[in-house]
Amino acid sequence: MKFTKMHGAGNDYIYVDGFRERLPMPAEQLAIAVSRPHFGLGSDGLIVLTPCAEADGRMRIYNNDGSEAMMCGNGVRCAARLLHEWGDAKGDEVRVMTNAGLRTIKLLPDARGRLTRGRVDMGKPVLRPADIPAAVPGERAVGVPLTAGGQTLRFTCVSMGNPHAVCFVEDPDQFPVTELGPLYERHAAFPNRCNIEFAHVSGPEEIHMRVWERGSGETLACGTGACAVLVAAVLNGLSERAVDMYLPGGQLHILWDEADGHVYMTGPTSITCTGEWLGDE
Numbered sequence: 001m002k003f004t005k006m007h008g009a010g011n012d013y014i015y016v017d018g019f020r021e022r023l024p025m026p027a028e029q030l031a032i033a034v035s036r037p038h039f040g041l042g043s044d045g046l047i048v049l050t051p052c053a054e055a056d057g058r059m060r061i062y063n064n065d066g067s068e069a070m071m072c073g074n075g076v077r078c079a080a081r082l083l084h085e086w087g088d089a090k091g092d093e094v095r096v097m098t099n100a101g102l103r104t105i106k107l108l109p110d111a112r113g114r115l116t117r118g119r120v121d122m123g124k125p126v127l128r129p130a131d132i133p134a135a136v137p138g139e140r141a142v143g144v145p146l147t148a149g150g151q152t153l154r155f156t157c158v159s160m161g162n163p164h165a166v167c168f169v170e171d172p173d174q175f176p177v178t179e180l181g182p183l184y185e186r187h188a189a190f191p192n193r194c195n196i197e198f199a200h201v202s203g204p205e206e207i208h209m210r211v212w213e214r215g216s217g218e219t220l221a222c223g224t225g226a227c228a229v230l231v232a233a234v235l236n237g238l239s240e241r242a243v244d245m246y247l248p249g250g251q252l253h254i255l256w257d258e259a260d261g262h263v264y265m266t267g268p269t270s271i272t273c274t275g276e277w278l279g280d281e
């Protein structure tokens with residue numbers, strides 16, 4: 001099976017061209033196999049692109065534990081570039097169907113004029129706890145105290161098609177993300193588990209964050225997570241509606257447009273390599 005390895009700000013996936021390739025095993029198993037370091041290719045998960053009557057292609061994304069997610073921001077940006085380069089998308093405006101609905105990506109030129117950047121219309125954030133889902137009281141989950149590992153932290157919960165819980169801290173780089181992340185990922189408040197973000201607003205238009213992803217652990221970047229952090233910062237009165245988001249793997253620009261209520265994410269895509277998966281154990 002041929003594959004393409006790509007990353008968006010360091011959030012890397014194995015991409016399979018489901019228009020022309022067949023998976024050698026169910027995608028949930030393949031995601032675990034290809035994601036493993038050493039025995040596999042090493043990645044945050046697997047993304048499979050297939051034909052779709054209502055869009056240029058359909059994206060299904062699997063975390064490295066094999067769980068399928070509703071949406072992936074860095075993934076859909078990279079998928080749009082691939083569909084364009086494969087000729088399955090004609091212009092620089094690419095439509096990708098996801099489990100969270102249709103997403104539109106505008107491919108943008110980089111300094112050398114190559115269409116390696118993308119601006120994704122990530123849709124409207126979902127704030128009603130029952131729709132996130134988060135089992136917390138009220139019509140919005142802003143600054144909700146949750147206890148895990150003997151700590152009580154305040155979280156703001158947002159769905160971008162997938163669930164996120166955002167905690168604002170003094171210094172994400174010094175924060176025990178790998179100790180507390182998995183505890184909050186599986187907190188009883190989140191019936192479907194949850195992606196957990198720890199962020200610091202260092203200026204009205206500048207936020208630094210780390211993420212513990214549901215089903216993948218700490219990743220170098222998370223597109224839906226960056227959008228959730230911006231929405232949470234605005235809801236808590238901590239930032240403007242457009243910020244530069246700094247993640248360990250790189251930088252994204254996030255805007256929560258007041259006019260249409262949509263969140264827009266702009267960032268890079270990188271093709272690391274192409275190859276053939278032989279799957280020998």
Ligand SMILES: N[C@H](CCC[C@H](N)C(=O)O)C(=O)O
Pocket residue numbers: 011061063068069070071072073074075162163195213214215216219221222223224225
């Ligand atoms: N772990 C996420 C899926 C990947 C999201 C992330 N990589 C992004 O760029 O949005 C979940 O289970 O909802």
